[in-house]
Amino acid sequence: MLWSCLRALLVVLALLPEARAAGLAMLLSDTKGPYAEFSTAFGEALDGSVWKIIASGTGDPVSEAGSPDLIVAVGSDAFRRSLARGGNTPIIATLIQRQAYDKILAEAGRNRPRSTAVFLEQPPARQAAFIRHLLPGQRRIGLVQRSASGFPINPQLQALGGAGFTVETEESQNDNDLLPALNALLPRVNALLAQPDPTIYKRDNIKAILVTTFRHRKPLIAFSPTLVNAGALAALYTTPAQIARQTADLVLVHGTALPAPRDPAQFAIAINPNVAQALDLSLPDEAALRRALLNDKDAR
Helix, strand or coil, X not given: XXXXXXXXXXXXXXXXXXXXXXXXXXXXXXXXXXXXXXXXXXXXXXXXXXXXXEEEECCCHHHHHCCCCEEEEECHHHHHHHHHCCCCCCEEEEEECHHHHHHHHHHHCCCCCCEEXXXXXXXXXXHHHHHHHHCCCCCEEEEEECHHHCCCCXXXXXXXXXXXXXXXXXXXXXXXXXXXXXXHHHHHCCEEECCCCCCCCCHHHHHHHHHHHHHCCCCEEECCHHHHHHCCCEEEECCHHHHHHHHHHHHHHHCCCCCCCECCCCCEEEECHHHHHHCCCCCCCHHHHHHHHHCCHHHC
């Protein structure tokens, strides 16, 4: 009698969604750098849960997985290939910019699997709060835009304006007029805010941008620690490991019932003290800045 009851209980537990092992396929855009960091942190965050990574790689891990419950596409290329496969397996796009996510969705048309995303770039309100705490009293911010790139600049303009900044902009149609645009903009502002627009802030342009801002003695506020190491003053960004942990939380909480796309919940700060000293800027340290942002309701 006792054994019969126990066996019945085990059968019921096995039928519960929480008790059923679920499998996901992780499709990577690359196996090196940030993608490797994401992969390691994501696996560690799921360890011990009902969700198992049953296939992972840059090839076709979805086919290797058989019939996964979920696909996690890491990077733009991986998301594009995940959608191109067809089928109806839901997809979480991650380590991806909002602009790229929207563009790839539009290219895929209406007949596509359900998807959501954990975006890479910072929410505009958090970026504005970061500048306010980094450079108190410096209220004139410069932005260079390239309309042909389609990079959405309006959300940043609105956030900066709402935070009390005056925003000056210059249009750069191509790489040839980028430096003239900067030379016209920088005398009018306290700092230049770099946007993750790959048509402007790309490897071929970075050195010239940094030299020009330094010549005008204006700091560049960047979006990655790589730019800070190259000579930008500071950056607010989210690490691949932080994105991975947030993606894992999304899987654990929502499973295949995908919520709306979301901004990164966590952030990191990088400051170049040599640049601060060269520009005669007295800045709060990274720990103080982090505390200020965590306590700032506009930065959440």
